[in-house]
Amino acid sequence: MHRRAFLADSFAGLALAAMLHRDGLASETKWAPPDGKPHFKPKAKSVIWLFMNGGVSHMETFDPKPALTKFAGKTIKEGPVPDAQDPKKLALARVTVVNDANGQQRNKLYPLQVGFKKYGQCGAEFSEWVPHMGSCADDLAVLRGMWTTDDNHGAQTQFHTGRHMLDGEYPTLGAWVHYGLGTLNENLPQFVSMGNREYWNLKDGHYLGPAHDAVPVRVDPANPLDYGKPELPVSAAEQKLGFELTNKLNKLREKDYPGDAALDARIKSYELAFRMQKSLPELLDFSKETEETKKLYGMDRGETRPFGQQLLAARRLVERGVRFIQIQHGAGGAGVWDAHGGLKANHAKNCLAVDQPIGGLLKDLKRTGLLKDTIVVFATEFGRTPGTQGSDGRDHHIYGFSVWMAGGGLKGGVIHGATDEIGFHATEGRHYVTDVHATILHQLGLDSRKLEVPGRKRLDIDHGAPIKEVIA
C-alpha cells in the first residue's frame, strides 16, 4: 500500500461516524455559489468576443488553400483529397433542418476568390481581404482545426454554449464567466452585449438565470439601455431623491430581516442600476477620444463606422474592468456572412466592415497595455464549403474552419492546427468549440468543473480542454 493511500484510508476511518452523523445536512449544503474569485492565478481579466454571424469562409480569410484554384471545377473525387466525402468522415454532423436547400455537400471545387499573402514576422498566410488583422499576425493565435456539429445556423448558439440546438438551451461562455468571476467595476455591468442577435441566440444565462444574461447596450449615449431612463424627463436631482428614499426604506426593512442575503443583494443591485444609468452615457461619449484613435477604428468611414464604434466602446469597457464584452456582427436573417451566392462580393464587403475596426482594436489595446490581460476572440459558427454552391457561393461547412484568439497570456504569431489540402477536414490540432471556451476560462483562472450548479449535470464535452499549444 502506498503511503498516500494509507493516509487517506486511516483519516477516512476516523472520520466516518462523525461524517455520517452530519451527513444529510452536510451533503445537501455542501454546494455554494462561486465566490467571485478565480480558482487559480489568472493571466487575463477581460474578454472581447467578436462573433461573425453567418459563417466566415476560412479559405478566403485565415486558411487559404491554393489547391482550390489549381483544381477549380474538378470534383472533390478528382482533387487532392478524393476521400473527403467518405460518409464515415462526415458522421459528426447532427442535422437540425432536414432537406434544407443549404447545409448540403458541394462537390465541385470552387477557386479562391481572393489572393493571399504572408503577414508579420511569423509569415502567416492570410487573404488579402484582411490586411489590418493581418498586420497584427504576430499577436494572433490562429486555430485552423476547428469543427462543430450543427450544419445550420443553430451552430451560432453552439459556438456560444457548446451545445447543439437540439439539446436544449444552455448558458453561454460569457454567462459562465459572469457567474464565476466577481466585478472589477462597481458602476458597470460585467457582461455586455452589443449588436443584434439572432432570435435563437438572444440570451446567455439560461439555467444560470437572467442575472447572467449580457446587458444589451446600444452605442447611443442618449439611450444606451432598455428601460434605462424615465419616459418623462425627470431632473437628476429628483431622480436622486427617489433613489435615496428607495435605498433608505430597503435598508430599514433589512433591520427587520437581518442577514437576509437576497435582500442585501437587492439593495446592491439597485445601487448598481442607479450607477449604471449614470455611468453608461459617459462611457459611450467618445468626444474625449482623439481623431487619430477614432480613425484607427475606422470611425471616419461609413463602411467601418458601425462596427468600429462598438469596438471602441469595447476598449472603453475593458479599460473600466468589464469582464466580458460580446459583440455580434451582422446578425439578422441567419447572418450577413452567409454567402450561399456571390461569395466574392459578400466577403469583400463584410471583411471591409470588420477588418479595420478589429485591426484598430488590437493595436489600440496593445499600445495602451490592455492586450496583456484582455483576450480578443474572433469567431464564427462554421466555415464554408470548398465546393461551390450555385455558381458563385459556398455552403455551410462544419468539418474544418478557423477562428483566432489574441492577448491575455496567449501566444502570438502561432498557427495551430490545419485542414487538409482543400480545407475540408480539420486534420491536425482538431478542436471542438468548447476547447476555445476552456482556453479562455483557463486564462481567466477558472475551472469550469468548479462552476457547476446542483441538478445540472455537465458532460466532458461541455467543459472542453484548454488548448495548451496556444498558451504562452
Added chain:
Amino acid sequence: MRFCLSVALLAFAPLVRADEPKIDYGRDIRPILSNACFKCHGPATAKAKLRLDDRDKAVDKGALVPGKHAESELLRRALLPDTDEGRMPPPDVGPRLTPDQIAKLKAWIDQGANYSAHWAFVPPKAPAGPNTIDKFVRARLEAEGLTPSAEADKATLIRRVTLDLTGLLPSPAEVEAFVKDTSPDAYEKVVDRLLASPHYGERHARHWLDLARYADSNGYTIDGPRQIWPYRDYVIKALNADVPFDRFTREQLAGDLLPKATTDQKVATGFHRNTGFNEEGGTDPEQFRVERTVDRANTTAAVWLGLTGGCAQCHDHKYDPFSQKDYYRLYAFFDSCDEPTMPVGGRPGLEDTIAKLNQMEFWLQRNGGDREDINRIRAEIKREQGKAQTTLVMRERATPRKTFVQIRGEFLRKGDEVQPGFPAALLTGAKVSDTRLSRLDLANWLTGTANPLTARVTVNREWQKFFGRGIVETENDFGYQGSFPTHPELLDWLAVEFRDNLKWSFKKLHKLIVTSATYKQSSVTRASDKDPRNLLLARQTRLRLEAEIIRDAALSASGLLNPKLGGPGVYPPQPREVFLFTQNNHPWVESKGPDRYRRGMYTYIWRQSQHPLLTTFDAADAQTVCTKRNRSNTPLQALHLANDPAFVEFAQALGTRIESEGPKDDAGKVAFAFRVCFAREPNAAEASRVLQYVEAQRAAKTKAPWAAVARVLLNLDEFITRE
C-alpha cells in the same frame, strides 16, 4: 510498524459493528458510484466487462468483496496514487475519491455491500400515523439541534398567504378584518376565502402553464400567432373547480379518448399542443412533427415522473435505468396523434372541414406539392378558422403510426419497431396489456397506485410553490442523479395523503400546507443560523414574486386591476425601441381601456420575444417544460420597475388613490399607502423618511408628490417580495 498494525486491524474487523451508522445505498453510495464510475462501468458501457450498478456482476469480478473492504478491488484501485495508471477513476477521467467517499464505501462494503432499489422508484408508503407536516419537520429539526421559528405576525401572514394562493395583495379591509378577528379559526377562514376566490385558479394555472410551455405563438423563425387561450382558460376553470389531479391528468393527456368527451375535455388536450410549430417553407413537416412528439414525451416524463427523458432519445440513459427503447415506448403514445384545430362554438361540421384541409396541407408538403396550392389551402384554413373561436387539440388517428427507435435520435435512421409502453424500471406491479396501450392507459398508469413517482413529484412541486424549494431540491430529476429528499418520510406521507385521502384535491393539499405551523413561521433569519439555505425549514423564506405577480401586485395596489378571467391575450404598454430591439416583426398594438389592466398571465406571449417584464423577472421561456423558475436579482430589474411606463401609470393611480381614499393628514396618508402595499403600518423611521420626501417634492413643486411616493413604494424590495 503502524502500517502492519493497521492492515491487521482492518482484516480482523467484525463485519458490522453495532455502533457503526447504517449506510444507505441510495443516499450514501449510489451518488458516488453514479458520479465517478457508472459512465464506464454502468448500464450503458461496461468497460473491462465490469458493471458496478449490478451487485452480482461487481461481486463476480471481485470489485466488491462483501464484508471485506480491504479485499475489494474497487477500494484498492480508488486508493492507488495519482501516478499509478490503475487508479480509478483514471486520473484523466475524474478526480480521486475524497476521504469522505472512501470512508462511506468502506463502511458500506463492510456492512455487506447491499444494493437497495432507488428510493423514488419504490411506491411511497405512509409512515404509521397520526401524521402532520409539522411532526416530520420538527423531528428533523430536533435531530439537528434546531428549533422552529415563531409564527409570523398577522399582517405578514395574510399578505403571504394571499399572494401564494391568489397572486394578489390583500385589501386594507381584509387585513384589518383578519387582524381584529381573535377567533381561533380566523386564519382558516381567510384560507377558505382565498381557496374559493376565482383568482386562486389564475394563480395556480400560471404555475401549470409553465409546465405546459404555454404561448400564444408558434415559435421558430416565423413565430406566427396561434389561438390556444381556450386551453389556458380550461386550466383556470379546472383548478377553480378543484378537478382532482387524476382527472386533470386524464383530460389533458387523453381527453379526446374519454367516453363521450366533452368540449372541455377536448380543449384540455391542448396541453400537448403547446409545443412550438415550425411554419417555415421548405422544411420537412415530418421532421418537426417528430420534434414535437419528442417534446411531448420529454414533457410528460418531466411533469409526471420527474425524470429527464431527453438523454434516452439518442442512447440508453447513462445514469438512469432507462433504455432508448423505453424512451420510444413513451414516445409512441404521442406518435399516433393528429393535431387538429378545433372550433369552440361555430357551425356543426366546421371542425371536420378544418381537419380535412389540414390533412391536405400536410400531404402536399410531404409530397412536394406546388407552393401555390399549399398557400391556397392555408388561406382556406385561415378563412374557415375565422368563422369561430378555435383552439388546438390532439386527436388519435384511426390507424396508428408505426413507431421505431430512432438511432442516435435521428428520425430518418429507423431501428426496431416499438409499441406504446411504460418504462420497465417503473413497472412495479402494473399489468402488462396485450392490446395496444393508449394515452388514456398512460394517464391511468401515471395516476395509479402502482406508480411510484407521480404523487411524489406532484406534491413536491406544490410544496415548492409555498417554500421556494421542493422537499426534493431537484424537482425535475427524481432519478439517480437527483438530490435526496430533505424529509423523505414527509414526502412519502404527503404523496400518499394527496392521492388516497385528499383524493388528488389541490385545494385540500394547499390548505394542508398553508395551515401548517411550518408554513406560518416567520421568515426572519436568526443570528445562529446553522442552516443558511433553510433546508430544514426552521423558518419561512422570503421569496421574490414571479414576473406576472409583480404586475398583479402593482395592479392591486393601484386599484386599476381589471379582475376579468380568461379570454384572448392582451398588450400592456411596451416601449417601441424595446420592442424593435428584440427584432420582432409582429404587431404590439397597445391595449387601451380595461384590457390595459389585466393580470400579467394574460399578456400576449410571443414565444420568441416575450414582454420584457416577463423575461427580466424570470418567467418561463415557453420553449420547453419549466418545472421551476429562477428568482434572480439584476440591476435591469430595478431599471424596469423604475422606468416601465406601465409601472409609472400604476404609481400615478396609486398616488391618486392615496389622496382620495387616504385620510387628510400626511402621516395618515403614509400609513394608508403602507397598508395598501405591505399590509402593515410604517414604523416611525419609515414614516418620517417618507414625510421628508413628500416635503422635498412639494418644495420642488412636483405636481403629484403622492405619485412620486407611490413610485418609490412599488420599487421597494418588500413590494416585490412575499415575506
